[in-house]
Amino acid sequence: MSTSLPAPAPANSPEPGTGLPLAPAFSPLYQQIKALLLHSLQNGEWKPGEPIPSEVELAARFRVSQGTVRKAIDELAADNLLLRRQGKGTFVATHAEQHVSYRFLRLHPDHGNPDADGPAERQILSCQRLRAPADVATALGLRSGDTAVQVLRVLAFQGRPTILEQIWLPGTPFKGLTLELLTQDQGPMYALFERQFGLSMVRAEEKIKAVAADPDAAERLAVATGTPLLSVERLAYTYQDTPMELRRGLYRTEHHHYRNQLS
Amino acid sequence: MSTSLPAPAPANSPEPGTGLPLAPAFSPLYQQIKALLLHSLQNGEWKPGEPIPSEVELAARFRVSQGTVRKAIDELAADNLLLRRQGKGTFVATHAEQHVSYRFLRLHPDHGNPDADGPAERQILSCQRLRAPADVATALGLRSGDTAVQVLRVLAFQGRPTILEQIWLPGTPFKGLTLELLTQDQGPMYALFERQFGLSMVRAEEKIKAVAADPDAAERLAVATGTPLLSVERLAYTYQDTPMELRRGLYRTEHHHYRNQLS
DNA sequence: GAGTGGTCTAGACCACCTT
DNA sequence: AGGTGGTCTAGACCACTCC
Numbered sequence: 314m315s316t317s318l319p320a321p322a323p324a325n326s327p328e329p330g331t332g333l334p335l336a337p338a339f340s341p342l343y344q345q346i347k348a349l350l351l352h353s354l355q356n357g358e359w360k361p362g363e364p365i366p367s368e369v370e371l372a373a374r375f376r377v378s379q380g381t382v383r384k385a386i387d388e389l390a391a392d393n394l395l396l397r398r399q400g401k402g403t404f405v406a407t408h409a410e411q412h413v414s415y416r417f418l419r420l421h422p423d424h425g426n427p428d429a430d431g432p433a434e435r436q437i438l439s440c441q442r443l444r445a446p447a448d449v450a451t452a453l454g455l456r457s458g459d460t461a462v463q464v465l466r467v468l469a470f471q472g473r474p475t476i477l478e479q480i481w482l483p484g485t486p487f488k489g490l491t492l493e494l495l496t497q498d499q500g501p502m503y504a505l506f507e508r509q510f511g512l513s514m515v516r517a518e519e520k521i522k523a524v525a526a527d528p529d530a531a532e533r534l535a536v537a538t539g540t541p542l543l544s545v546e547r548l549a550y551t552y553q554d555t556p557m558e559l560r561r562g563l564y565r566t567e568h569h570h571y572r573n574q575l576s
Numbered sequence: 577m578s579t580s581l582p583a584p585a586p587a588n589s590p591e592p593g594t595g596l597p598l599a600p601a602f603s604p605l606y607q608q609i610k611a612l613l614l615h616s617l618q619n620g621e622w623k624p625g626e627p628i629p630s631e632v633e634l635a636a637r638f639r640v641s642q643g644t645v646r647k648a649i650d651e652l653a654a655d656n657l658l659l660r661r662q663g664k665g666t667f668v669a670t671h672a673e674q675h676v677s678y679r680f681l682r683l684h685p686d687h688g689n690p691d692a693d694g695p696a697e698r699q700i701l702s703c704q705r706l707r708a709p710a711d712v713a714t715a716l717g718l719r720s721g722d723t724a725v726q727v728l729r730v731l732a733f734q735g736r737p738t739i740l741e742q743i744w745l746p747g748t749p750f751k752g753l754t755l756e757l758l759t760q761d762q763g764p765m766y767a768l769f770e771r772q773f774g775l776s777m778v779r780a781e782e783k784i785k786a787v788a789a790d791p792d793a794a795e796r797l798a799v800a801t802g803t804p805l806l807s808v809e810r811l812a813y814t815y816q817d818t819p820m821e822l823r824r825g826l827y828r829t830e831h832h833h834y835r836n837q838l839s
Numbered sequence: 840g841a842g843t844g845g846t847c848t849a850g851a852c853c854a855c856c857t858t
Numbered sequence: 859a860g861g862t863g864g865t866c867t868a869g870a871c872c873a874c875t876c877c
Contacts (some may be wrong), residue, residue, distance in 0.1 A: 339873080341846060366711040367862060379850050383863090391654070393839045400855035401865045417838045516839040522829035523786040523804035541786035541804035547838075552771045566785035573836055575810075576656045602854075604865060630843060641867045646844090662844045663874030 344549065346375055346385035354405065354513075355395065355552035360570075361407030361507045365395065367405075394515060409504035417517055417547070420476070420564055421572045430470040437534075438465040440492040444482060449481045452548055452559045460484035464495065467533055474534050475569060481559040486512060503549075505523070512557055517549040521571065530563050543571060596796055607657055609648035617657065617668060618815035624670030628658065631666075657778060657815075664671075671777065672751050673765035679766070680780055682811070683739070684835045689811045693733040701728040701796075703755040705747060712744045715811055715822045723747035727758065730796055737797050738832060744822040749775060775820055780812040784834065806834060813834075 350408075352364070359365045368386065372379040384401055389395040396404045410498055412431065422429050445453065445461035455461065461484050468476040482490065487510060497503045506512045523542045531538040542565040551557045564571065613628075622628045622672065624715065635642040649666055659667045671679055677695065685692050697720075708716065710726035720723065724747050731739040745753065752771060761768045769775045771801040785807040794801040806827035814820045 345847075361616050369862090373647075381847060381848085384846085386863095397863065398856090400857080400861080402862060419838070516837070518761070518835045519838060521784065521806065521836065522835040523806045524825075524829075539802070541788050543784065545787045564786075566787075571784040573682070573782045573784065574779070575682070575782060632843090632870075643868085644866060647865085649844095660844065661875090663842080665843060665875080 328410050336407075342377060343384040344373075344545075345375060346382055347388055350385060350389060351394075351552060358509055359405050360514055362410060364402040364404050376468070381540065384446055392516070400521075406513075407504065407505065407507060408453045408501045411501075415501055417514070417549070419519075419571050419573060420569045422470070422569055424574045429455065434469040434472070436467045436469070437492060437495045438463045438467060440490065445484075451557055453481065453483050455483055462487050462490050466495075470569070473565075473568070475565045477530055477533050477563045479561045483557065486510060486557070510553055512544075514549040514558065515552055518521050520546045521549075524563070526563070534565055536564065536565060540565075545571070580603045581645065588624060592673065605640060606644045606647040606651075608609050609634075610638060610651055612638065612650060613652060614657075620774055623670050624668045624776055625673060627665040627667050636820055639732040655779070658685050669778075670770060671764045671778075672681055674764075679765055680777070680812070682782075682834050682836060683832045685733070685832055697732040697735070699730045699732070699757060700758045701730060708744065708747075712822055716744065716819050718746055725753050727753075730760075733832070736828075736831070738828045740793055740796050740822045740826045744824075746820065749773060749820065775814055777821065778815055780810050782811075783803065784807045787826070789826070797826065797828055799828060803828075806828070808834070 349372075353365075364370070366374070368379050368382050371382045371386075375382065386395060386397070390397050390403070393406055395512065396406050399406065405409040405573050408531075421427050434502060441463050443463050445455050445457070445459055447457055449455075449461060450457050450459060453461065462480075462482040464478075464480040464482070466478050466480070467474050468478070487506075489509070494505070494509065495502070505512045506514065523541055524538040524539055524544045526534065526536055526542050528538050530542065534540075534542070536542075543562075543566055545564060546559040547558070547562070549558040549560065550558050556571060610718070613634075614623060615630075615739050628634070629637070631642050631645050634645045634649075638645065641829050649658060649660070653666070657669055659669050661667065676690065684690050688756040704726050705723050706726050708722055710720055712724060713716075713720050713722060716724065725743075725745040727741075727743040727745070729741050729743070730737050731741070750769075752772070757768070757772065758765070766777045769777065787801055787806055787807045788801045789797065789801055789805050790803050793805065794803060797803075797805070800806075805827075806829055808823075808827060810821070810823040810825070812823065813820050814823040
């Protein structure tokens with residue numbers, strides 16, 4: 314059998330017209346399947362939390378052996394885009410109904426298990442539509458002057474304000490995001506983004522520094538000005554690897570720490 | 577064919593003698609192969625940087641199909657214990673001759689690529705054998721009062737002292753570690769551990785906080801007392817998941833940041 | 840050309856969940 | 859019982875590396 318797909322198959326061998334096979338342009342079948350699955354995910358054909366079709370069904374749809382779709386799904390599951398559950402099916406990953414309440418939050422209490430603090434108390438301070446500052450526009454791929462949504466909020470654990478966040482979102486995809494929506498909602502903000510705007514935050518990069526609390530941050534976090542804080546700048550991406558959120562957080566670390574696994 | 581191995585096969589079905597199959601005790605063949613490969617790695621049968629036998633050879637040795645050893649190797653490669661190179665073979669991961677000079681160091685310069693700073697200038701401040709403090713002993717699984725090696729060092733980038741590290745190692749496995757050895761060596765410290773002591777650091781956990789520089793750290797890092805610093809406490813493990821190193825680092829972050837990928 | 844890892848297939852069987 | 863994902867096999871062929 315040929316290693317390319319019937320209908321939407323990308324070129325799999327060096328272009329016959331050109332004499333310059335600069336890029337080998339070889340992509341395995343399962344990678345093509347993976348790309349097709351990714352398209353279905355980003356098109357919303359299967360929504361977060363829902364099951365995708367079974368492996369045999371997908372194999373039939375793509376005219377491919379089950380082993381090949383298995384390998385495609387394996388990679389998507391390794392990237393946490395899909396979730397396999399033996400005997401039940403394969404499900405689209407979601408930030409809602411997750412056992413860990415905040416999938417991307419790496420702050421843990423110093424003592425006890427990750428959820429020892431109980432649920433976070435959340436307080437939205439503001440939600441405004443502004444012209445994106447230059448650095449924000451750059452990070453989010455906006456044109457300078459484009460409008461963006463800025464959200465300020467504080468998370469408290471056990472009554473102690475611990476995280477102050479400044480969140481920037483591109484204005485167009487997030488049209489209709491209001492303070493009411495944010496205030497009434499409970500559960501992770503990323504779950505709300507999935508429900509209300511069909512935007513799934515799939516991966517993120519964080520840049521961490523140690524900074525001194527300025528007077529404003531110090532007041533909101535109830536610490537002395539100059540207290541060392543973790544500065545966590547997160548850029549979150551959707552399926553298409555499009556940056557969709559810039560989040561600047563200040564974390565108190567007297568009773569918590571940022572945890573990371575290396576390998 | 578049965579799903580257990582001829583010679584050293586762990587029980588694969590509920591024990592016939594007991595009526596309490598509390599743990600299903602089912603482990604797939606490829607997991608058993610993986611465990612055998614891990615033993616060979618930790619026994620030093622194949623050393624860091626060296627190739628392991630080919631898939632067909634391993635399949636013959638274990639009386640198993642190539643696909644099964646493939647799956648075992650796949651998982652070890654995903655954990656960064658092995659490195660596959662098409663056409664050449666599968667190699668034992670190493671901290672030496674790695675393209676990235678420090679596999680576990682997540683500190684990046686704010687501008688430019690990760691290696692824009694050039695090689696780090698390293699200075700060993702001290703290397704002593706001491707009785708392990710209680711917290712160190714606990715972390716390393718030592719008895720209180722056991723002897724440990726403490727190393728202090730500073731890393732500088734572009735002439736600017738940036739990292740101050742206090743490293744604790746269990747005394748017995750690291751018998752013979754001296755200041756001379758550390759000073760004369762070039763290349764990552766973990767590579768020296770592999771060569772001299774046959775100990776491979778395979779994964780690590782880091783706990784990060786923001787702290788103020790105390791007078792001593794401030795002097796060694798050439799900053800003002802009270803300057804916010806990243807406190808990075810790393811516990812590094814060998815193959816057997818045995819903690820083998822406790823490393824407490826203070827990072828300056830005026831021109832660098834700690835980078836992390838979330839998914 | 841020979842050896843290595845990488846892909847793809849087809850079929851059998853197993854473990855888990857639901858009905 | 860029937861569906862789902864999970865394991866294992868055997869064989870064919872492909873891409874990459876080295877001689």
